[in-house]
Amino acid sequence: MTPDTTALPLAGLRVLDFAQFLAGPVAALRLSDLGAEVIKVERPQGGDLCRSMVVNDQRLGGDSLVFHTFNRGKKSVAADLKQPADLDRVRALVAGADVMIHNFRPGVMERIGLGFAEVQALNPRLVYGSVTGYGTSGPWRDKPGQDLLVQALSGIAWLNGNAADGPVPTGFAMLDVATAGHLVQGILACLVRRGITGRGGLVEVDLMSAALDMTFEQLTCFLNDDSGAAPMRHAQGNANPYQPAPYGVYRAGDGWMALAMAPLARLAELLDAPRIAAFPQDDAFARLDEIKAVVGEVLATRPVQHWLDILEPAGIWCAPVLDWPAFTRSEGFAALDPVQTIRTAEGDEARTTRCPIRIDGSTLQNPAAAPALGADTDALLTG
Template sequence: MAPLENLIVLEFCQYMSGPSAGMRMADLGATVIKIERPGTGEGGRQLAIRNLFAGNNSVLFHTINRNKLSYSANLKDPSDLIKIKKLIEKADVLIHNFRPGVMEKLELGFRDCARINPKLIYGEISGYGKEGKWQAKPGQDLLLQSISGLTWLSGNKNDPPVPFGLSIADYMCGTHLVQGILAALIARSKTGKGALIEVNLLSSLIDFQFEVITTHLNDSGKLPDRALKGNAHAYLSAPYGIYATSDGHLAMAMEDLKYLAAALELPQIIPLAEDGFTHRDQIMAAIASALASASTRHWLSIFEPADIWCAEVQNYDQFTSHPGYLAMNLEQSITLADGQQLKTTRCPIRIDGHIFRSSKPGPEVGADNRQLEQTLL
């Protein structure tokens, strides 16, 4: 039995942040019901990466909405709203990622829903919370990265701001929402009461940067100082970074510089080793010059037996064909309505050794109305 089996989750969400939370709960066995507008459904159905579609929906939609049901309803139609409120009576969890005030206008805010179902766990995602000048701004990932300072951590010293190459705010916030919901479910098992869980994209990005923001706050307000070349962490000493070899790239993590100097035959960096941060650029330049003289495989053959922390920098082709990746059994196939197989990743969580997979694609709009009305309404 999956750990969240028999848990009913209503998902009033679109795009990435809320649906990623619903995906994880569906992975773990919850019955997740997407509440969507009739006809077009949620906006994420047309949100495509590299314009990849499978059927009427984007490949991204299928991956982030796997194993869910769809109930279509016009939330401004009184008769449809009655049906939605009946679903709320039966639900354990409700999540939404509308802007602040939208659900309240629909009479589906936390207080409205708590009157319908006092045991309901009500989770909401916003861009910037409900207070302050930013609350009405669009909660879009790149904008959040830019506002929060995250773009000044990647790239090298003289580079412009560099955004993270993933929708990290959306995914982190969805993860935080699931954490809050699971905590509230445990509390409900003791008190019998529901709860309001509030998360926002900006807070999640601040939490994501907790180590570097804490450093900034306790370092006389100094700004992040990216390495001149090969930067991998704006606050860590040499040799931490990425270096070119004669045929690729090598990542070097934390290491005793005196030990590394001996392995690389670089005695000139030993006098600088006492303060690897102040002399970071000079040390990294010397290491870069040495590593560029031979292949990645050559350096791995020296460093790995010596337990020097390093790794080859791989692209997706190299990574997904590597025996290490294959041994982790991280992929699954989703079967679309036309029989097409869509490859994606699986839930990363194991419980008692069990791997959670789902072959069910994202649902068509309203595909489960009849079933849900027969069983829950």
């Protein structure tokens, strides 16, 4: 069941999205999913750079498919912020907006005349959201704020993979998505405060802080280790350098499977592997590479489903490692009904994910693709 958009929590709010690429637009997308009117403000020549960022040569309505995935359902106005006439028209939009989001490097919006101080004077009720790579001060402030680069600098790439591997980043832009979530949380908090006090606010997030927040468990362990030693990745099955054996991913007879926390004695019993029982529970971390090697040898002797049939009924946390073809064929995937079809004004279609939030028992779906560049300029930039 899809809810009436006029009944969604953010219906009636106007959001101006000046951001490009991922973190800012994803935050604006989530506000759109929750009912807000989101207007992308783009440069007339080419618009958001992500419109031309083609992945696997996939397009929809002339723009890259990835652009549509996080700009669906929005409106677009084309304006050259370096031209006084266009800037004046955009400032008129700002004066009537509720939220504004940008991800320009520090100082850019101030030079344009749309920094927080200028906007606050123009519209004291507006909530102003800013996304940067590394914050607004310090020696890294002007570095490119790109997901892979922040994973590299933050140590995340060194947490992944087995001990013999080089750095292993994630295969998706997890920090952009996490940063978007932080921005939405801050914006919603300021909107609640505005409802009480009438005052807007400034919300600042950055990818590096998101990286630190996502690794708070591991980083806390490191910060409280007086030796200052780097976390030791496991020789095999590494999934978290601070989790003891058998925590990790293992090759079974016909595929891969994941094992989370499990008492060694119980695991030895279920796997009929007395060699595992020979290790005291106190050795689960001190001798984890030895233990994992034995667990891996045992699991490799039988198919994944054989082990799942034994371990799951016994309450051991485990799962098969699925690729996307297998995952999208699974009953668990189907039960979530996570896919929606979006359409351009010209009728081109693509399948993508829906908003992960449910409101009042309903999933949030919007069939509108991303807007054509400047499609709403005449309607919204009047005068």
